[in-house]
Amino acid sequence: MIDLTTEQQEIQEWAREFAARFVTPRALELDKNPESPVRDELIREAAQAGLVGNNLPGFLGGQGHDPLTGALVTEELAAACAGCTVLLGATMLGLAPILASGDLEAIERFVKPMAESWETDRPRMAALAATEPGLGSDFIQGHPEGRARTRVERKGDGYLINGRKVFISNGSIANLVTVFATHDSDAPIRESMSCFAVPTDTPGFAVGQIFDKMGQRACPATELLFDDVFVPENHLIGKAFGGWELNRLIMSVTRTPVATIALGIARAAYDRALDYATQRVQGGAPIVRHQAIQLLLADMSIRVEAARGLVWKSAAATAAGKPSLKLASMAKTFASDAAVANATDAIQVLGGNGYMHEYGVEKLLRDAKLTQIYEGTNQINRFEIMEAVMEEVGA
Numbered sequence: 001m002i003d004l005t006t007e008q009q010e011i012q013e014w015a016r017e018f019a020a021r022f023v024t025p026r027a028l029e030l031d032k033n034p035e036s037p038v039r040d041e042l043i044r045e046a047a048q049a050g051l052v053g054n055n056l057p058g059f060l061g062g063q064g065h066d067p068l069t070g071a072l073v074t075e076e077l078a079a080a081c082a083g084c085t086v087l088l089g090a091t092m093l094g095l096a097p098i099l100a101s102g103d104l105e106a107i108e109r110f111v112k113p114m115a116e117s118w119e120t121d122r123p124r125m126a127a128l129a130a131t132e133p134g135l136g137s138d139f140i141q142g143h144p145e146g147r148a149r150t151r152v153e154r155k156g157d158g159y160l161i162n163g164r165k166v167f168i169s170n171g172s173i174a175n176l177v178t179v180f181a182t183h184d185s186d187a188p189i190r191e192s193m194s195c196f197a198v199p200t201d202t203p204g205f206a207v208g209q210i211f212d213k214m215g216q217r218a219c220p221a222t223e224l225l226f227d228d229v230f231v232p233e234n235h236l237i238g239k240a241f242g243g244w245e246l247n248r249l250i251m252s253v254t255r256t257p258v259a260t261i262a263l264g265i266a267r268a269a270y271d272r273a274l275d276y277a278t279q280r281v282q283g284g285a286p287i288v289r290h291q292a293i294q295l296l297l298a299d300m301s302i303r304v305e306a307a308r309g310l311v312w313k314s315a316a317a318t319a320a321g322k323p324s325l326k327l328a329s330m331a332k333t334f335a336s337d338a339a340v341a342n343a344t345d346a347i348q349v350l351g352g353n354g355y356m357h358e359y360g361v362e363k364l365l366r367d368a369k370l371t372q373i374y375e376g377t378n379q380i381n382r383f384e385i386m387e388a389v390m391e392e393v394g395a
């Protein structure tokens with residue numbers, strides 16, 4: 001078991017208070033009306049509080065939270081609203097390729113000004129664009145048959161990008177998008193892709209459809225269109241043709257925050273079910289005294305503890321400079337399955353009230369489902385766990 005330091009406990013408490021004050025009161029409004037002006041207010045308040053880039057080092061304008069401390073913060077936010085957490089967190093996902101490239105000039109050019117904006121009234125956001133209509137799991141896995149359709153070609157002293165991305169979190173509100181494009185649509189993606197930083201005011205860039213999604217509705221998932229988008233040479237992130245490997249590298253770091261979002265949902269479901277069960281009287285006693293409800297709550301509490309154990313272990317590995325894709329994938333699959341199971345059980349504990357929007361518990365189930373799909377579906381995550389296991393045993 002990992003013992004939290006006093007400072008980590010204080011940060012956790014601070015994040016809990018922020019969530020209670022600024023996130024919880026807006027969660028249902030943003031679920032109903034994702035384009036509500038409340039969204040910009042939340043982004044501004046969170047950015048000014050340092051919650052958009054809390055994992056960024058202090059010299060780049062972040063809070064310098066280590067990955068475990070970051071997980072404590074994310075769990076608190078996600079327990080209040082998973083969609084709001086992704087709304088705030090997708091910027092760090094968008095910046096992840098730039099940070100992972102280790103290219104100090106690129107970090108100075110793209111990350112620093114964005115971090116500086118978080119203290120102002122006009123916080124700037126980022127998004128990461130990899131998925132295409134015909135390229136989902138194949139990109140995550142680097143499947144040999146997978147092909148990308150978003151193309152890049154050399155043009156003078158830069159690059160020209162053409163294509164279309166889908167399901168991009170925060171695509172419609174981002175100021176900068178890191179986009180993966182292929183140099184050859186007939187070539188396997190592992191060998192043919194590069195990553196580029198594209199400011200969204202670049203001519204030829206456009207936001208297409210904003211998808212009407214089931215859960216995590218506070219965060220817009222969008223189609224992005226690239227029509228002869230020109231970027232100069234220094235907008236290439238990492239090595240040319242090294243795009244897939246760069247994405248692989250960032251997944252060992254970005255998957256744990258997704259697991260943490262799922263953990264937050266699982267915990268919220270358990271907390272709300274326990275709270276309700278102690279108050280609701282049926283059969284002559286608070287329902288928490290009935291064994292049928294106790295069995296549900298016991299399983300929910302086990303899932304929360306187990307998910308947190310995996311999340312913390314994975315975050316601690318990253319903090320120790322040894323990020324593990326296997327551990328992150330274990331945390332992500334377990335926590336997301338736990339979130340779906342706990343949200344389902346929480347609805348059961350609340351009975352008819354659990355099925356009603358106003359209680360916000362059915363939202364947990366809608367929010368939870370997505371954690372089994374993005375950042376690699378749970379099937380693909382399980383393949384990746386086994387890939388690592390097979391390598392370990394030489395099979």
Ligand SMILES: Cc1cc2nc3c(=O)[nH]c(=O)nc-3n(C[C@H](O)[C@H](O)[C@H](O)COP(=O)(O)OP(=O)(O)OC[C@H]3O[C@@H](n4cnc5c(N)ncnc54)[C@H](O)[C@@H]3O)c2cc1C
Nearest residue numbers: 128129130131136137167168169221373374375376377379
């Ligand atoms: C709301 C939302 C937000 C998202 N945000 C982003 C974002 O910000 N940036 C981004 O780039 N992407 C984003 N995504 C994309 C997400 O990562 C993909 O949806 C996910 O990787 C799955 O890809 P897919 O939807 O194309 O499903 P598919 O790959 O078509 O998978 C469909 C089903 O087939 C299974 N499957 C696929 N391949 C195999 C195989 N080889 N063997 C066995 N089973 C297989 C899958 O597990 C799944 O059950 C987002 C998606 C959603 C829904």
